[in-house]
Amino acid sequence: MPHDIEKVRNDIRAILKNPDYDDGSIGPVLVRLAWHASGTYERKSRTGGSNGATMRFDPESNDGANAGLEHARAFLEPIKQKNPWISYADLWTLAGCVAIEAMGGPKIPWKEGRTDRDPKNLTAADVPPNGRLPDAAKGQDHVRQIFYRMGFDDREIVALLGAHAVGRCHADRSGYDGPWTHTPTRFSNQYYKLLTTVNWVKRDWDGPLQYRDEDDELMMLPADMAVIRDPEFAKIAKEYAQSNELFFKDFAAAFAKLLELGVPRGNDPGNAPTAPNQQKHKL
Ligand code: HEM
Incomplete structure (x- = not known):
C-alpha cells in the first residue's frame, strides 16, 4: 500500500498553530529544522545533508547553530509515533514544506524516500562535524x-x-x-x-x-x-x-534542491547507508 503522505501533511498542519509559542505558530522553527538538517551537505565529499536525520546524534545535535531545534524535533515526535513508517528525515523535511505552504508560501516539490541512520550501527563518519552551517556574524x-x-x-x-x-x-x-x-x-x-x-x-x-x-x-x-x-x-x-x-x-526550486542534498535517487547513490562505497566516488 502506498504511504499516506497526505495524512502526515494533515497531522503537521494540525500542530502549526500554537498560541503559547512565539508569534502563535511553530511553522518558522519547523522551516529552520528542515534547512539545518539539509544544510550540512558538502558536495565534494558527499557527506551531510537531509538523509539520515543525523541531527538526532552528537555532535550535530549539540552544534551551537542548532540550538532551539530540539523544540522543533519534539513538536514532530508525536507525529512520528502516530506514523511510524515515515523516516525522521522525511518527516523533518516535509514539515518544513507544509509549514511554508500553510504560512502562505509556494508549494514546494517534495519527494519521500529518505532513510534514517540506525543509532546501533552509527560510526563517527556518519554524522557531519560542527561548523558546516553559516555564521550569522559573517558577511x-x-x-x-x-x-x-x-x-x-x-x-x-x-x-x-x-x-x-x-x-x-x-x-x-x-x-x-x-x-x-x-x-x-x-x-x-x-x-x-x-x-x-x-x-x-x-x-x-x-x-x-x-x-x-x-x-x-x-x-x-x-x-x-x-x-x-x-x-x-x-x-x-x-x-x-x-x-x-x-x-x-x-x-520553491531552491528549497526543494536543499532538501534533496545527500538523498540517494535512482542511479545517484547520494550518501545513503546502502552506498558504502560513496566515499570512493570521484566527482
Ligand atoms: C547565511 C545564512 C543564514 C544565517 C547566517 C542564518 C541565521 C539564522 C539565525 C541566527 C537565526 C535565529 C535562530 C534563533 O535564535 O532561534 C535564524 C532563524 C531562522 N532561519 Fe536562518 N540563517 C541563514 C539561512 C537560512 C535559510 C537558508 C533558511 C531557510 C531556507 C533560514 C530559515 C530560518 C528561519 C525560518 C528562522 C526562524 C526560526 C524561528 O523562528 O525559530 N535561514 N537564522
Missing part, C-alpha cells in the same frame, strides 16, 4: 563559501535567505534577538522589501552586532546585510522585492 564571502560548498549559486542563495520573512531570533538560542518582519508567520517577499528600503543601523544593545530599523522593532543579522552590501546579491534582492511571484518560483 558575503562566508555566505558564498558555505552555500557554494552545498552546490548553490548566488541566485539560489538570495532566494533561500528570503525565508527570514518568517520567524525570529531568540537571545537564548542564537544570541540574536527579534523578528525580521512585522509578519513573522506569513511567508512573502517582505524580507527583500525591508532590506532594500529601510535604513538599517547598528543596534546599541548588550548582545552581538545586529542591525535595527528606526523603531527598533525589526532586525537584520550581519549575514542578512550581505544581501544588500554585495552588488550581485543586491541586484537579485531588488528583483525579489519587486516580484513576489518571481521570489516564490525561485524559492
Whole structure:
C-alpha cells in the first residue's frame, strides 16, 4: 500500500498553530529544522545533508547553530509515533514544506524516500562535524563559501535567505534577538522589501552586532546585510522585492534542491547507508 503522505501533511498542519509559542505558530522553527538538517551537505565529499536525520546524534545535535531545534524535533515526535513508517528525515523535511505552504508560501516539490541512520550501527563518519552551517556574524564571502560548498549559486542563495520573512531570533538560542518582519508567520517577499528600503543601523544593545530599523522593532543579522552590501546579491534582492511571484518560483526550486542534498535517487547513490562505497566516488 502506498504511504499516506497526505495524512502526515494533515497531522503537521494540525500542530502549526500554537498560541503559547512565539508569534502563535511553530511553522518558522519547523522551516529552520528542515534547512539545518539539509544544510550540512558538502558536495565534494558527499557527506551531510537531509538523509539520515543525523541531527538526532552528537555532535550535530549539540552544534551551537542548532540550538532551539530540539523544540522543533519534539513538536514532530508525536507525529512520528502516530506514523511510524515515515523516516525522521522525511518527516523533518516535509514539515518544513507544509509549514511554508500553510504560512502562505509556494508549494514546494517534495519527494519521500529518505532513510534514517540506525543509532546501533552509527560510526563517527556518519554524522557531519560542527561548523558546516553559516555564521550569522559573517558577511558575503562566508555566505558564498558555505552555500557554494552545498552546490548553490548566488541566485539560489538570495532566494533561500528570503525565508527570514518568517520567524525570529531568540537571545537564548542564537544570541540574536527579534523578528525580521512585522509578519513573522506569513511567508512573502517582505524580507527583500525591508532590506532594500529601510535604513538599517547598528543596534546599541548588550548582545552581538545586529542591525535595527528606526523603531527598533525589526532586525537584520550581519549575514542578512550581505544581501544588500554585495552588488550581485543586491541586484537579485531588488528583483525579489519587486516580484513576489518571481521570489516564490525561485524559492520553491531552491528549497526543494536543499532538501534533496545527500538523498540517494535512482542511479545517484547520494550518501545513503546502502552506498558504502560513496566515499570512493570521484566527482
Ligand atoms: C547565511 C545564512 C543564514 C544565517 C547566517 C542564518 C541565521 C539564522 C539565525 C541566527 C537565526 C535565529 C535562530 C534563533 O535564535 O532561534 C535564524 C532563524 C531562522 N532561519 Fe536562518 N540563517 C541563514 C539561512 C537560512 C535559510 C537558508 C533558511 C531557510 C531556507 C533560514 C530559515 C530560518 C528561519 C525560518 C528562522 C526562524 C526560526 C524561528 O523562528 O525559530 N535561514 N537564522
